[in-house]
Amino acid sequence: MGEFFSNFATxxxxxxxxxxxxxxxxxxxxxxxxxxxxWTLLLSLPLGLPIALGSNMKFWPVRIFCRxxxxxxxxxxxxxxxxxxxxFLPIAFGVRMEELTTAVVTFVLNYAAYFAEIYxxxxxxxxxxxYEAAKAxxxxxxxxMLGIIxxxxxxxxxxxxxxxxxxxxxxxxxxxxxxxxxLMKASRxxxxxxxxxxxxxxxxxxxxxxxxxxxxISNKLEKRYSLYNQREAG
Numbered sequence: 001m002g003e004f005f006s007n008f009a010t011x012x013x014x015x016x017x018x019x020x021x022x023x024x025x026x027x028x029x030x031x032x033x034x035x036x037x038x039w040t041l042l043l044s045l046p047l048g049l050p051i052a053l054g055s056n057m058k059f060w061p062v063r064i065f066c067r068x069x070x071x072x073x074x075x076x077x078x079x080x081x082x083x084x085x086x087x088f089l090p091i092a093f094g095v096r097m098e099e100l101t102t103a104v105v106t107f108v109l110n111y112a113a114y115f116a117e118i119y120x121x122x123x124x125x126x127x128x129x130x131y132e133a134a135k136a137x138x139x140x141x142x143x144x145m146l147g148i149i150x151x152x153x154x155x156x157x158x159x160x161x162x163x164x165x166x167x168x169x170x171x172x173x174x175x176x177x178x179x180x181x182x183l184m185k186a187s188r189x190x191x192x193x194x195x196x197x198x199x200x201x202x203x204x205x206x207x208x209x210x211x212x213x214x215x216x217i218s219n220k221l222e223k224r225y226s227l228y229n230q231r232e233a234g
Contacts, residue, residue: 015198018194018196018198019198019202022190022194022198022199022202023202025186025189025190026183026186026187026190026199026202026203026206028181028186029181029182029183029184029185029186029187030182030183030206032100032180032181032182032183033169033172033182033183035100036100036103036104036107036172036175036180036182037168037169037172037210039104039107039108040104040107040108040111040168041111041165041168043104043108043112044107044108044109044110044111044112044115045115045161047108047112047115048111048112048113048114048115048116048118048119049115049116049119051066051069051070051112051113051116051119052066052115052116052117052118052119052120052123053119053123053145054066055067055070055116055120056120056123056124066116069113069116070113070116070117072113073109073110073112073113073114074113074114074117078106078107078110078171078174079174079177081106081109081110082102082103082106082174082175082177082178083177083178084106085097085102085105085106086099086102086106086178099175099178099179099180099181100180102178102180103175103178103180107168107171107172107175111164111168114164115161115164118157118160118161118164119153119157121157121160122153122154122156122157123149123150123153125153125156126149126152126153126156130144130148130149131144131149134148155225158218158221158222158225159218159222162214162217162218162221162222163218165214165218166211166214166215166218169207169210169211169214170207170211172184173207176188183203183206183207184203186199186203187199187200187202187203188200
């Protein structure tokens, strides 16, 4: 038994020392992952709204364009879209972007399509009677949308938007296919170099930490809006 604990302690110390060696590279990869995550959310969330509104417009050219955009970006794999922007554009049109820029553009366009459908579902879920009541009161369509419909929509779509944000954390790993030095590429490089899977375990822990943090934030926001709705109802 003593020998077992001695071997365990030795392996533990060696593993801890190895983690200390690879951790700086993994943290640099984590920083790139966070940059990609933040830029994608900051740009795709506002971009999804006009696409959602355009999908509901009566002016058919705009409606068809917005729905076709959503169809393309939701109907093709994000991995394929990364390949398209990183490999096809330089070959076909001579347009080459840096790895991070390519990843941001691809992720923003992809997630904007998903957020657009979430927005559209929330907007269409509002009772039509509110539109009619606003019209009867002489409120313009723009004022109705901005002042009545969208505030309610934002509360409705909070859970699915939070879920997409959590999915985004995991999807950032796909950017490693275009040699972007994010967390997954950093961990894979350590594993290939040292023939040791410890880096994957550390990467998994980092992903889980970010997922847990986003889950906590999401739950707090949902509780806050739930209390707000209860006060309004009361």
